[in-house]
Amino acid sequence: MTRCLNCGAxxxxxxxxxxxxxxxxxxxxxxRKLLARTAIFLVGSLAFLAAGSQYPALELDGMLIFxxxxxxxxxxxxxxxxxxxxxxxxxxxxKRIYYGLIPLPWLLAGLLFVNGALDRSPPLLYxxxxxxxxxxxxxxxxxRLVVTSxxxxxxxxxxxxxxxxxxxxxxxxxxxxDVRSGLAGIPWVAGVSHR
Ligand SMILES: [Zn+2]
Numbered sequence: 001m002t003r004c005l006n007c008g009a010x011x012x013x014x015x016x017x018x019x020x021x022x023x024x025x026x027x028x029x030x031x032r033k034l035l036a037r038t039a040i041f042l043v044g045s046l047a048f049l050a051a052g053s054q055y056p057a058l059e060l061d062g063m064l065i066f067x068x069x070x071x072x073x074x075x076x077x078x079x080x081x082x083x084x085x086x087x088x089x090x091x092x093x094x095k096r097i098y099y100g101l102i103p104l105p106w107l108l109a110g111l112l113f114v115n116g117a118l119d120r121s122p123p124l125l126y127x128x129x130x131x132x133x134x135x136x137x138x139x140x141x142x143x144r145l146v147v148t149s150x151x152x153x154x155x156x157x158x159x160x161x162x163x164x165x166x167x168x169x170x171x172x173x174x175x176x177x178d179v180r181s182g183l184a185g186i187p188w189v190a191g192v193s194h195r
Contacts, residue, residue, distance in 0.1 A: 005030040005085055008092050023088075030085055030095075037102050038078055044105035045071060051109040053142075055116025056160035058179065058187045061144075063112075067105060074101045116188050121181040126150040127195060128157075130173045135166060145169055145192060147177065159189050168194075 004011045006026035009018035016022075021029060048067055052060050077098040084091045132146035143166040149155035159177060161169075169175065174195040182188050 002088065003090065003092060005091060027085055030091070031082070034078060034081060034098075037099060038075075041074055041102045041105065044103070044109060047109035048105045048112070051112040051116075053160065053162075055112055055119075055188050057112060057115075057182075058157065058159075058189060060160050061158055063108065067108065070101060070104055074098060077101070111184055112186070112188075115182040115184040115186045116180070119180050119183045119188075121183075123190060124179045124181070126177045126179060128175060128177055130169050130171055130175055131156065132171055133166065133169065145175075147175065150177075159192060161192060165192060 002011055003009065004016040004019060004021065004026050005023075006021045006029040007016060007019040009016060011017070011023075014023050016026060019026070045067065052063065057063060077094055081091050081094045081098060084094065128147040128150060130145055130147055133144065134146070135141065135143040141163070143161050143163060144158040145161050145166070147157050147159060149157045151157075157177070169192070176193050176195050178190045178192070179187055180190050
């Protein structure tokens with residue numbers, strides 16, 4: 001049994017009875033939809049990075065790893081659908097999982113944005129000390145101050161920080177980290193200043 005690549009209906013002839021597309025046209029239509037959704041997914045990932053640098057969650061690195069894994073899985077699925085379409089094998093299941101992942105970066109981006117932009121909670125000021133810092137090149141670039149944690153001994157916090165702030169701090173500096181509770185309950189860092 002073969003299914004129409006455009007609408008997923010069973011097809012018995014070259015022209016799909018459900019949507020009226022020929023095999024070739026259905027394949028073209030599928031490819032166009034895949035490209036469009038992949039673009040939406042990529043822009044969503046950029047929106048997530050932007051929201052994450054504007055309102056950096058304390059656990060931003062964990063979220064970045066999660067989005068990175070989703071990104072890898074999604075692109076693998078997209079390639080899988082494309083290859084199966086070329087071989088004219090079943091694509092419906094993979095396609096649905098792939099389409100299901102498309103909104104995920106947008107949802108997380110919106111969550112981080114609302115969590116920070118609409119947050120009216122009072123600042124929680126934590127005195128701490130810079131024990132290291134590092135910057136990673138790449139998309140949007142990311143810089144972290146490593147400070148001793150206020151959430152328990154022997155722990156460290158990696159604070160996402162802007163380029164100008166990054167140059168202001170040195171290892172050993174005594175600093176105050178301004179943390180907000182977040183509208184959605186995701187703590188985020190509003191700023192770092194010298195003590
Ligand atoms: Zn069809």
